[in-house]
Amino acid sequence: MDQVSFTERELDVMAVLWERGPCTVAEVREALVDDLAYTTVLTVLRTLETKGHVSHEEQGKAHRYTPLVAREAAGTSALRRIVDKIFGGSRELLLTNLVDGRGVDDEELRRLRAVLNQRLGDGGSAHDR
Amino acid sequence: MDQVSFTERELDVMAVLWERGPCTVAEVREALVDDLAYTTVLTVLRTLETKGHVSHEEQGKAHRYTPLVAREAAGTSALRRIVDKIFGGSRELLLTNLVDGRGVDDEELRRLRAVLNQRLGDGGSAHDR
DNA sequence: TACGTTCTACGATAACTCTAGTAGGAAGTC
DNA sequence: GACTTCCTACTAGAGTTATCGTAGAACGTA
Numbered sequence: 551m552d553q554v555s556f557t558e559r560e561l562d563v564m565a566v567l568w569e570r571g572p573c574t575v576a577e578v579r580e581a582l583v584d585d586l587a588y589t590t591v592l593t594v595l596r597t598l599e600t601k602g603h604v605s606h607e608e609q610g611k612a613h614r615y616t617p618l619v620a621r622e623a624a625g626t627s628a629l630r631r632i633v634d635k636i637f638g639g640s641r642e643l644l645l646t647n648l649v650d651g652r653g654v655d656d657e658e659l660r661r662l663r664a665v666l667n668q669r670l671g672d673g674g675s676a677h678d679r
Numbered sequence: 680m681d682q683v684s685f686t687e688r689e690l691d692v693m694a695v696l697w698e699r700g701p702c703t704v705a706e707v708r709e710a711l712v713d714d715l716a717y718t719t720v721l722t723v724l725r726t727l728e729t730k731g732h733v734s735h736e737e738q739g740k741a742h743r744y745t746p747l748v749a750r751e752a753a754g755t756s757a758l759r760r761i762v763d764k765i766f767g768g769s770r771e772l773l774l775t776n777l778v779d780g781r782g783v784d785d786e787e788l789r790r791l792r793a794v795l796n797q798r799l800g801d802g803g804s805a806h807d808r
Numbered sequence: 809t810a811c812g813t814t815c816t817a818c819g820a821t822a823a824c825t826c827t828a829g830t831a832g833g834a835a836g837t838c
Numbered sequence: 839g840a841c842t843t844c845c846t847a848c849t850a851g852a853g854t855t856a857t858c859g860t861a862g863a864a865c866g867t868a
Binding site: 574575576588589592596610611612613 | 844845846847
């Protein structure tokens, strides 16, 4: 149960890997919004590898990088941090903030509610899949 | 609508200010879990002030620091970042993660659902209070 | 008035982050 | 075989973060 955390740029890169699956340096670079030097992207990936957040395997002469940390784990860490530090431990406050403001229509609110209903329906025990 | 962001330590300090309201250096130091030197805390506060996230006023010979960034604004920034980078833009995925795992009982799930219901009941227009 | 306490101001240092250049290997092309 | 292209390894430098020491002002007290 270790706390995973990423710097801003590392997170950009991880986002690409989570979204697209294993990528080469060139592919990550391509996918990034900011226009970085090839070696910059490589350096970030190597840093991530040093920290144990990604691994790589040879593919031809290039390396293909795979995320070792799942989205979910990173999300759990990040959310815990936010709930604790920003919302004083209140998930309600977080949720309020999440659905506050524009961009969240009734349709989505209902989908979110469905998530909660489903979990409530679980009976609280069936937790695995 | 600027993006507010804090470093780890800055966030620790902001958390204290949000929780307790305006504080002196000594009070912040007292409230922090980690045992830091007085000057360390002072430095963090001064950094935050330089960045415009807190302000201070004299009180006797000490300074009392006040947060200029509201919890909500910091939360919105942080959540946007997480939704986008970690959950691929899906609030549903975020919510699932938020209520997944232990520590969330039915009671709380119902409270969270109430948050959504209330917003749905708003009719979508009445947004202020 | 001399002393201890409580503050701020300033300076400093180590570590980390971010970015990218240069060197050199491998592989295809003419 | 020389040239170009793509890729990694290594190196480097500026900027930021995190932490704290020392100096010195202000104030109460013996």
